[in-house]
Amino acid sequence: MNTKIYFDNEKFTAGMTLQDPAEFEVNNMALHVCENPQHIVENRKKLAASLRLDLKDFVCAHQTHSANFHRATAADKGRGAERQDTAIADTDALYTDEQDLLLASFSADCVPVMFYHEEKGLAGVVHSGWQGTVKEITLKLFAHLIQEEHCRPEDFHVQLGAALSQEKFEVDEDVYLKFKNLGYADDFMYFNEASGKYHIDNQLTVKKQCELAGIPPEQIHIDRTCTFESPDGFSYRQDKKSGRHLSFIVKK
Structure with missing residues (x-):
């Protein structure tokens, strides 16, 4: 199974599944866009086995491009793992301080964020498409963790997974203005006169949100x-019927 591991230390493992022609539906991991749900369950089982976990350890959300987040506990084990209707509703970020829960985020061009907090033993994932970015889901989650979970921002380690590049992320003025109104994304946008489109770097905007939360830039890594x-990527922009990557983190 084609999986990119971003970090694997004594306490946390995080990574992102990639396209793989040897697997069902080229390793699609999403039940909401698939030909056969059983194929997706088999792909997920294979991922679980590679991490010495069980599919019932997965926690999945029904992502809606919201700014909503959920603190996952052992009671959430298995939610959304085999069926869409058991997923955590209307949620685009998950975090936990419990061991052996695989927190899942699904994407095809959107920015997946995986992070852990060394001192507090917290881990989490965020799904930040452009709508989630303009709603500042990442910034809001980190602000919550700093205020409510008493996390020192300098102890976070953050990984942004593979996503749509600025060159390929073309938008019209309405989306450009939403980013412009953030007040800190100007450096991550340009106008292409030939096409009449704006190009936005969603990854660098999300990285800026992490920095605005107080996380040191050297502790924020980006897969460009x-x-x-x-060829390893699922892209909704390229193929509206595309599958999805699964970005994950597990506290051991």
Whole structure:
């Protein structure tokens, strides 16, 4: 199974599944866009086995491009793992301080964020498409963790997974203005006169949100692989019927 591991230390493992022609539906991991749900369950079981976990350890959300987040506990084990209707509703970020829960985020061009907090033993994932970015889901989650979970921002380690590149992320003025109104994304946008489109770097905007929360830039890492251009990538922009990557983190 084609999986990119971003970090694997004594306490946390995080990574992102990639396209793999040897697997069902080229390793699609999403039940909401698939030909056969059983194929997706088999792909997920294989991922679980590779991490020495069980599918019932997965916690999945029904993502809606919201700014909503959920603190996952052992009671959430298995939610959304085999069926869509058991997923955590209307949620685009998950975090936990419990061991052996695989927190899942699904994407095809959107920015997946995986993070852990060394001192507090917290781990989490965020799904930040452009709508989630303009709603500042990442910034809001980190602000919550700093205020309510008493996390020192300098102890976070953050990984942004592969996503759509700025070159391929073309938008009209309405989306450009939403990013412009954030007040800190100007450096991550340009106008292409030939096409009349704006190009936005969603990854660097999300990285800026992490920095605005107080996380040191050197503790924020970005996988600059473009999901549109890479043969390993699922890209909704390239193929509206595309599958999804699963980005994950597990506290051991």
